[in-house]
Every structure is written in C-alpha cells, then in structure tokens.
Amino acid sequence: MKWSELCIHTTNEAIEPISNILHENGASGLVIEDAMDLVREHTSTFGEVYELDPEQYPDEGVYIKAYLPINSFLGETVEEIKQAINNLMLYDIDLGRNQITLSEVHEEEWATAWKKYYKPVKISKKITIKPTWEAYQPVDTDEMIIELDPGMAFGTGTHPTTVLSIQALEQFLKENDTVIDVGSGSGVLSITAALLGANHVYAYDLDDVAVNSTVLNAKVNNVEMKITAKQKNLLDHVTVEADLIVSNILAEIIVRFVEKAWSQLKPGGHFITSGITQAKKQFVKQHLEQQGFEIIQSNELEDWVSLVARKPSYE
Template identity: 30%
Template sequence: MPWLQLKLTTTKTYADAVGDELMMLGGLSVTLEDAADNPIYEPAPGETPLWNDIQMMVLFDAQINTDEVLAVWQENPFSEFTAHEKFEQVEDKDWVREWISRFEPMKFGERLWICPSWQPVPDETAVNVLLDPGLAFGTGTHPTTSLCLQWLDQADLHNKTVIDFGCGSGILAVAALKLGASKVYAVDIDPQAITATSENAKRNGVLDERLIIGQPEILGDVVVDVLVANILAGPLESLAEQISSHCGSHAKIALSGLLNHQVESVSQTYSTWFDMQQAENLQEWSRLTGTKK
C-alpha cells in the first residue's frame, strides 16, 4: 500500500510544535531535513540541534482525505509558521531491505575487505570482516571510516595492543584483531555502540578475551601501542590529553571524523604529545596520524 507524505517548510523554533500538531491529525512519522545550506557538524554532548530552516515530511496513511487534513491544518494556530504545504505519494518499500540490497563488499588497502554477512566474501584468502548495518555508526561507506580502515590495513598490528576510541559498530576494533592485534579495547559512551560492537565481534569470531568492550572508564591506566579515534574534531581536541595518556612511547595514532578545515587546529593540539604527519583527505573529510614522542 502506498503512503501519502505531507511536505512543508518551517523553522527550528516551531519544528517540534508543528510536528506534534500534525501527528495529532493522523501523522505516523515526522522526518526533518535541511531546507537551506546550514550544515551542522558538531553538536555538543547532549544536544539535538536543528537547522534554522527545515523541510518537514509527515507520513500519513494513504486512505486519508488530504483536502480535509489541509483544511484543518489551516485552522491550526501553528500553520502561521509553515509554508509550501503539499501532499505527494510515497512508494511503499521495505527501506531496510532496499538499503541492504545496495550494501556490497568493499576493499580497503591491500588485504582488508568489509563484507555484508549475507553475501559470499570475494576473496577467501583476504582479511574479511563480516558486518551487518545496525544500531551504530561505521560500515565503511563513510569517508572517515574508510580512511581509518585503509590506515589499519597498512599498519603493523602484529602482537600490538589497540584502543578503538569511539568504537561505534566496532568495525575498526574487529578489523584490528583480524589484522593481527593481540588485544583491543573498544570503548564508546553510547550503549548502542557497545551492543553493536559485541554483536559484530561475535559474528566475526573475535568476541573473546582479546576484545574488551565498554565505556571509556574501563581503560583505567591502560597504555597501548596503537590508538584509532573516529569521532569529531571537538571531542578529539577536548579529549587530547586523555587520549595521549593511553599511548605508550612511539605509539601510533589515527584520528578521523575531521573536516578538512579542522585539520590544522586538531594537529596543533596533538603536536604537544605526538609528532604529527600530513593529513590524508577523502572528499571533505580528513585523517590525521602521528607518533607519540
């Protein structure tokens, strides 16, 4: 059965109220998008920011009377803060299955493949990480994850200890173990990331004593040979001293989640403790690497 979608524009001041009112009129879900060029790169912890100008899509059952809904909406006081209201038909799809059908095996570097678990691996002799998209960020499709995977592929991880700081799906932690690391600490403040990392580790046969998963507090005074952090520039800068404290002499770091224009500031911050190298770029994103002094 097809759905009907009401599209309109509003502002962040009234988005919550407008969405609530339309849900009371029979809306089933509300989706928000940027209606202008106002990107949000780094929300502060605990914040859920919105763009200044918002395009709202409200999903309705196809059996509703659209003229009636629009007429009732025009009588609502909050309609004063919306514009360009228009209904359109939405094709009925299993959107999860649609996305899954497009998720193909991806190669990073010389030997590392990220493969959806429902497809055969392209190369049985390669280092294959089986991954199902789920609760947390990190499938290899985003440039920052790709940059980190490429770095891990070329790094010497044999018998090394590693921290995956902000592990998300656990893709980097699992890859590090499969690339030869002796122990990996996968930490994240998001409980969903802890769950996702455990599930992906189990899927890859590495949910054992070599992998320690939890909140950052589990690190204690742990010092490792390699640390990879694919988070954001703001947290990377604020956590720089803490990250440095977990890196032994000559330890290697890879930092990503950076936009190209943020590289200089982050590199300068980490140069207090690390000999920083030139950034590697992919699209508008960057990865910094360094060696502990």
C-alpha cells in the same frame, strides 16, 4: 505498525553528529543519500555497476533519512531532534539547508530500504567489508573479510572517515599491539585491528547500543576473544596502556581527550584520528602538536582528513 520517515537535508559534515542525535531519540533505520554519489564511480569489485535514481537524491548536500514510530510522543520527539540539530551550530558545524520533512511509511518499506545501499566494498589493500546478508568470494589470497550487520543503528563501514581509519590501521598497526578504539560504533575498527594482528583491542563508546553492536559484530567475525567492549565516555577512567589508539569521531570531540590519549599511549605509540573535516584539520593538528605529538601522516578522502600522530620514544 505505521512509521514516520524523518528526512533532513543537510551537509556531509553533519552526517555523524545528526546520526547520533537521531539514534539517541529512538530512530530506527538510517539511510544517507549523498548528491556526490551521482557523480562517483560505482563499480564494485565484481565489475557490477549500480544505477542510482537521481530523483531520490538532493541537488546538493545529503539527505539523512530515519524512521520513528507514529505514536502520541512523535511531535515532541521531532521537536527535540530539531533543537538538538540546531544546537550543532554552537560547535561551528555547517548544517547546510537544514530542512526537515516528515512523511508516513509502512513497516515493510523501511525495514529493508536501507539495505539496498549496502554492498561489499574493498576498503584497503587487505580489508573488504560486506554485509552479513551478501555473498562474497575473496579476490586476493591475503584479503580479509569483515562481516557487518549495522542493525540499522550505525554506518556501513564505508564512509570516507572509516576508510581512512582502516587504511591507517593497516599501515601502522603492528602484530601483538594493544589497541584502544575510542567511539567504537559498530566495532568495525576494533574488528579490523583484531584481524590485522592486534593482541587485544579495548573498544569504548558512550552509547550502550554501540557497545552491544561491537560485541555482536566481533562474534560474527570470530574475534570476540580479542575485543573487550565497554561503555565509557572517551578515555575517562581508562588505565590501559596502548601501542595504538584510533578514534573516528568529530574533531571537536577528539581535541577533548588529546591529553588523555597521550598519557595512555606507550612511547613510540600512534594516535590515528579521523572524522575531521578540511576546515578543522589545523584545529586538531594544533592540539596534537601542543601536547607533544609528532604528525607523521595526513591523508584525505573527499572532504575528510585523517591525521596520524606519534608519541616520541624516550630512550
């Protein structure tokens, strides 16, 4: 089968919403080529250094590459993708150059190309994420290994927003907590919570493919009995009372369910939010505080922010 590679030159801020658009339009395989990768250190926990080819990277911003089957609907699909991306400007999302190019590739090329970008990475003090096809031996006795197979539909779990979320979970999740993961994606945060000792995790995502991915990855990591994955729009019709809610999605989406998060959290519970750009930090912080949350921690990694909010206890 012949495939078309769709390459979008955009910004780091636009990665997640554009990735969602591509997935919704049937794209397979997702590769992110970030210009900043060329100046970051790339030493793994093994001491290996991965050399990157500057010719494959943009001079600024990021390339998002996805793959569409070449058929009679390709033209219409590409136009729908372009329109949906342009509509992101209505949400004040910086699209950068927003240049889209199309080229033809063969199946064997895209089927494996994205995997070369995915290596074991130590995310926090205890958590290391590795792809299912990579061998890895724990370095520390208390190290927890999460195996992920994103199935070419989701991220690898190493994006700064995910790293911030995992680090916050490690700090604030208590043993036997009930946890809600809003926008579960591949299920990496749900799996992290389960491994860190949560009593049960409720993983919600609007995308049924994400729900299936969470179920699959939960089984791979032997925590399927601790995770309930369901298709839901944010926290609509959710009645579970949680000790902790975590959500790694866009700032504009987070503020839409702050009130519902408040009502589903037990007094003293924590609301971990990520996926927030520096420019949207005050926007989210204001909504959280207006609802009554206390901001107890703000963490930053590269251009991303994670806010940890607490619902006051009533004694």
